[in-house]
Amino acid sequence: MAQLRLDQRTVTTLVAEATTAPSMHNAQPWRFRFLAAERLVLLRADPARAMPRSDPGNRALHIGCGAALFNLRVAAVHASLVPRIRLLPDPRDPLLLASVQLADLSEAPQEKDLWRLHPAIRQRRTSRHPFSERDIPENVRATLQAAAAREGATLLFPGLWHVDTLLELVRDAESRDLVRAEEDEDLVRWTRLGGEVDTAVDGVPAYAFGPRKSDGKAPVRDFSGRRPVPDRGSAAFERTPHLALLGTRGDGPRDWLAAGQALERVLLEGTLRGLSTSLTSHPLEDRELRLLTRDPGSGVGHVQMVLRLGYGPKGPATPRRPVPDVLSVV
Structure with missing residues (x-):
């Protein structure tokens, strides 16, 4: 036909x-x-x-x-x-x-x-705001794990000791950034402050940074770096963040593409179930730290992303490039 x-x-x-x-x-x-x-x-x-x-x-x-x-x-x-x-x-x-x-x-x-x-495609947001301490029901966790498995990945909800290890790795990554000034290059390039905010079509604008963390253990990257952001404010974040590890058996380009599809499937499923989400790649950007994010007893071969899940504000929409800038038709 x-x-x-x-x-x-x-x-x-x-x-x-x-x-x-x-x-x-x-x-x-x-x-x-x-x-x-x-x-x-x-x-x-x-x-x-x-x-x-x-x-x-x-x-x-x-x-x-x-x-x-x-x-x-x-x-x-x-x-x-x-x-x-x-x-x-x-x-x-x-x-x-x-x-x-x-x-x-x-x-x-x-x-x-x-x-x-x-419907969740347009509803999904990255939220860098505090979440409540409310637990995620087991049936919701099972749904998210099944979503990852549909795309050939594994989603693990680590135990408390492993969560503490992950939080320590985030702090290590933050400390390394402070010691190595050149580590800020990508962050500075892809954040939007001042007059850039109103015209941005990419990057993370200041309104999406969320408040500074005054208390709590939630792993939320401070996109302001060493730069002041007027009227940003601060807030207490959750003391017991709900984290999940997304992993794949292999660690090459095909596995990374599978991880991306699994990640988005999990995020969309979570959005439909009222979850707010953010991603924590900070400890994965350093090879040494990334190796330590894995729990050897978990069955997760290579950790590709750390997710923070919970109930709280959805976060604002971030800018997108116009379609003509990314699509050509022949």
Whole structure:
């Protein structure tokens, strides 16, 4: 059966929803190319948005692009399309991370459960505000673990002793940043202060920093660094933060893309269940510290992300690049 040609408006909507995904420092390190005759979307890494200090191997870049890929899958199913995914389709082109064939319903079965996640794409936020001490019910935890497993990853809720270890690693990462002034380069590049806030299309604007931590143990990165932010205020954060470790068996580009898709699936499921979320990559940016985040008895091979989950403010929306800046149609 001949396929109907997809109109550019539909593809623009799909990409707009894909790019609501989280990425390290909201750098949005992706580009999309739509081959109209083939109904094929190509997802490419944008090396100009890489972070040589914080992410020298581009692991976090791949995770961010994987999260955008998952959103694209959800958006495609919502548009009554069937996304056929190939990861790393051309070994000669390492920047080409995935191809997505947008098939008609008549040609293949849909992942119908993805349709249910579509409302959460626009609702999901990163919250750097205090959460309550309320526990996360076991059935919600099980749902999030199942979501990660659907994408080939593992989600672990560590015990109290392991949480304390993770918090110590976050403090170690913060201390290393203070000692090594050059470690701030990526953070300074991707944060928006003063007049930049109103015109920003990427990065983390000052209004999304959240309050300074006056008390508590929650691992929340202070994006202001050494720079003053007027009228920011401070607050007490949770004493017993609810953390989760997202891991994969392997630790290469394909695993990082899988981790990104699993991460976004977990975040969308959590959003639908009323959870607020933030991501803690700080101790994962140093190879030595990252190795220590793993619990050898847990079965998690390589930790790809530390999630903070709980009940509290959702956080503001952060800026996004206009679709014409990230999508080309041929």
